[in-house]
Amino acid sequence: MNYVRKIKEKKELSGISDSVVQDSLKKVLEKIKPKSKKDEKIVIKEVRAELRKLVGRFKSSSKLLKLAEKGEFDKIVQNHKSTNERVSFYPDLKKEIFQNNPKSILDIGCGLNPIVLAKTGAKYYAQDVDENNLKILKIFFEKNKIDYKLILSDIRTLPQLPEADICLILKVFDIVKMPHKDVKTFLSSIKCKKLIASFPIITLSGRPMDKPRRFWFEKILKDINITYEMLHSQNEIFYCSKND
Structure with a gap:
């Protein structure tokens, strides 16, 4: 078979x-x-x-690909649950990302985040396990003349990833269910000046989580000597960290 x-x-x-x-x-x-x-x-x-x-539960579809081909990226954001539910917080997130004018961004498990976050002047490394997402992003990057590289890989295999000024890992670890020791190894291997990672604080049924903080993740950051501050949106907790 x-x-x-x-x-x-x-x-x-x-x-x-x-x-x-x-x-x-x-x-x-x-x-x-x-x-x-x-x-x-x-x-x-x-x-x-x-x-x-x-x-994950946020899947691309042929409908989204057709919207991309038409250049209707605002509609993609509206029709894609993962990006749409973060719309009100994107201005704060972009401020955090671009405050030091990064020249490169590595977005791990990117989904369709780059449609909102990418801009000219910063090379965007978009890593995802779903080729359909990357097809949509290729159209977006080329229509908007943004320097980019698409990376189709599975982070559970601990792939080697490019160096960048900013690394984004938004709502990824809860989906891939990596053992904590592998998360530690993975984070230690990333060569970025700043890390922004997030986790959902709302359950799939829409109820607030009893324990939204990820203390295991905070311990890993401490173990690998990364300081951080926490930001909160309606749906997520963000760990915005910077290597000493």
């Missing part, structure tokens, strides 16, 4: 690269040794569940 092709038959997973699917498949096959058609279906189900966590 061609597991990768079968797994990607689901529309919401079709934009994930084969290599990312293969990585998840390998992990599942280490736990499940398929000996029947039923076992194969279980493998496919397990891998799809894992990949859905990676892509």
Whole structure:
């Protein structure tokens, strides 16, 4: 059976690269040794569940791609839940990002954030696991003449990423479910002057979280000698840190 092709038959997973699917498949096959058609279906189900966590609940669609081709990026923001729910806070976030006039930005698990955050004068490294997001961003960057590089990869494999003035990791760690030791290793490997990471403070059902602060993340920042301040929006907590 061609597991990768079968797994990607689901529309919401079709934009994930084969290599990312293969990585998840390998992990599942280490736990499940398929000996029947039923076992194969279980493998496919397990891998799809894992990949859905990676892509998250904010998926791009053919509708968004068509809007991008028309240059209707404001409508993309309105129709994309992840970007739309942050609209009121974007001015504060952009102020935090651009206060020292960075020349480069690395956006990890970027989704469609660059449509709101990118501007001329700062090279934008857009990393994501979903190729559909990157297709939309390619159109955006080229229409707006923004210097950019697209990076299709899975951060769970701890990929080597480019150096940049600012690194953004917005609502990523709760989705990818990386072990805390891997998060520490990953953050230690990033070569950026400033880090801005965020986490949701609202549950999927729309209720405030009982414990919105991520004390485990704060401990990691302390362990790797990164000082930080916290900002809050209606939906997120932001750790805005700067290497000493």
